[in-house]
Amino acid sequence: MSREMLKDRVAIITGAGQGLGRTVAAEFAGEGCAVAIVDINPQTLGGVETELKEKGHTVMGYPLDITDHKAYGEAIDDVAKKWGHIDILVNNAAISLYGTILDDSLEHWRRQMSVNLEAVYMGTKMVVPYMVQQKFGRIINIASIQGFLSSGQCGAYNAAKGGMINFTKSLAVELAPYNIAVNAVAPGFMRTPMALINGVQESEMPDFQTWYVEKRHIPMARTGYPEDISGTVVFLASDYCRYMTGALLVVDGGLSSTF
Ligand SMILES: NC(=O)c1ccc[n+]([C@@H]2O[C@H](COP(=O)([O-])OP(=O)(O)OC[C@H]3O[C@@H](n4cnc5c(N)ncnc54)[C@H](O)[C@@H]3O)[C@@H](O)[C@H]2O)c1
Numbered sequence: 001m002s003r004e005m006l007k008d009r010v011a012i013i014t015g016a017g018q019g020l021g022r023t024v025a026a027e028f029a030g031e032g033c034a035v036a037i038v039d040i041n042p043q044t045l046g047g048v049e050t051e052l053k054e055k056g057h058t059v060m061g062y063p064l065d066i067t068d069h070k071a072y073g074e075a076i077d078d079v080a081k082k083w084g085h086i087d088i089l090v091n092n093a094a095i096s097l098y099g100t101i102l103d104d105s106l107e108h109w110r111r112q113m114s115v116n117l118e119a120v121y122m123g124t125k126m127v128v129p130y131m132v133q134q135k136f137g138r139i140i141n142i143a144s145i146q147g148f149l150s151s152g153q154c155g156a157y158n159a160a161k162g163g164m165i166n167f168t169k170s171l172a173v174e175l176a177p178y179n180i181a182v183n184a185v186a187p188g189f190m191r192t193p194m195a196l197i198n199g200v201q202e203s204e205m206p207d208f209q210t211w212y213v214e215k216r217h218i219p220m221a222r223t224g225y226p227e228d229i230s231g232t233v234v235f236l237a238s239d240y241c242r243y244m245t246g247a248l249l250v251v252d253g254g255l256s257s258t259f
Pocket residue numbers: 014015016017018019020021038039040041044064065066067091092093094095115142143144145186187188189190191192193194195
């Protein structure tokens with residue numbers, strides 16, 4: 001569906017080795033965008049880089065842990081040096097570790113906060129000076145409906161996503177004078193590697209099928225695919241998104257509209 005909506009733009013996408021980040025990278029590249037893809041997993045990232053290069057797209061892979069702020073900062077500076085500007089940042093990489101307040105650990109809390117929130121702060125802080133200089137930027141934060149709802153057992157993840165939603169609004173206010181728009185997307189259940197529980201897709205489990213599909217607690221009666229979300233991210237990065245900042249776009253098949 002390429003319309004070259006992101007022609008000549010440069011984007012950094014974190015967590016692009018698989019799942020939603022991978023699909024966003026492919027769609028951005030297909031829309032004419034040069035993509036700098038970041039992931040902690042060099043194997044999956046290398047696969048995406050090779051695939052996109054073979055299709056003739058402009059892509060550069062940066063295998064690194066975004067909580068390593070020095071390595072992440074060097075990658076950001078390298079993108080600006082190579083391609084001359086950074087127009088779009090998609091803060092997508094995240095981890096989710098299950099546990100209740102009774103059995104979870106401070107170590108889990110800290111790791112989720114450092115990947116899901118602190119690295120978002122640091123990555124944004126390091127990219128924004130380039131956007132301010134060019135008086136243009138689009139920052140898209142991939143949050144979750146768990147940032148404002150909860151199914152329990154992932155307090156740290158939910159707290160980080162809730163923080164991300166409010167951080168989005170704060171940045172939107174601070175950065176509007178520089179023509180930088182900051183928006184967030186909240187996916188519902190998505191069919192990606194993150195949704196594997198003991199090797200089984202959450203959406204294929206009998207309870208999920210009964211409650212969310214047959215009883216239509218997801219009104220659209222299915223889980224979402226990365227392709228159901230990535231178009232929203234393309235829109236937020238494109239010139240069609242001119243007068244929207246600080247918004248949270250919920251893409252969940254209607255799940256958060258039911259009770
Ligand atoms: N899967 C879902 O149901 C769901 C629902 C709502 C929101 N989300 C959000 O969507 C985004 C994408 O999720 P996904 O389902 O594609 O997840 P995923 O686990 O399939 O992919 C996440 C990617 O991030 C990378 N990553 C993790 N920690 C990293 C780090 N420290 N440094 C660099 N890269 C790192 C992983 O290697 C992986 O490639 C996340 O922000 C997630 O919270 C997912």
